[in-house]
Amino acid sequence: MTDRFRLTYAFDAYCGWCYGLGPALRQFADGNADRIDLRVLSGGLFSGPRALPVAAYPHIPAASRRIAAATGVTFGEGYKHAVAEGTLVLDSTDAAVGLVALSRQAPGRVLELASALQRAWCVDGHSLSDLDVYRSIAAGHGLDAYPTLLLHTPTGIHRLGGPISSALQLTEALDRHMAPTSA
Structure with missing residues (x-):
């Protein structure tokens, strides 16, 4: 059989059930x-x-216990501590942007990188809004832990500059994004 089928995995790095399905x-x-x-x-x-x-x-705590019992995954001590403390903000948008940034360096390894995000939360209890988490994942997977500026606008998220951008270049890029569009 030579046919290949496209399979889309829609997940959320903060979703315990997605973590449970991961293995x-x-x-x-x-x-x-x-x-x-x-x-x-x-x-x-x-x-x-x-x-x-x-x-x-x-x-979430009871759901995590059900997920572990049903799938055999283990939620780590860092995760349990973060859940018990209760102050860490779950922001799936930051996780999605982070996955895009990582996967641009390794498009064929997106599932592996998604799993790394899940481990960062579900095992280590790290915020997926913390840039150091992405630097660590990048380094741990042989990717560049490059600095990235992501500009959030009503039209979406845009990369602003690059690692060798000057302040003037960054300001000019911001000005271009903030300029009114002509109709």
Whole structure:
């Protein structure tokens, strides 16, 4: 059979059920790499007005226990501490942007990088809004831990400059994005 099928994995790095599916999905993807083209999309369970401290979601501890029992994954001590403390803000938009930034360096390794984000939260309890988390993931996966400025506008998220940009170049780029568009 020569047909390849496209498979889209929509997940959220903060989603415990996505973390629970992770080991089976990675094994499935590896075992069927010759038959599927896997596309990974990062969702937004905790975006916009739902980007709140973890304490705003009191169901999470019990859900994590159910997920662990059903799938066999282990939630780490760092995760348990962050959930118990309750102040870490779950922001899926930051996680999605971070995955895009990482995957641009390694487009064929998006599932691996998505899993690294899940481990950063579900095992280590790290905020996926912390740039150091992405630097660490990049370094741990042999990628450049380059600095990235992401500008959030009503039209989307745009990269602003690069690692050798001057302040003037960054200001000019910001000015271009802020300039009114002619109709």
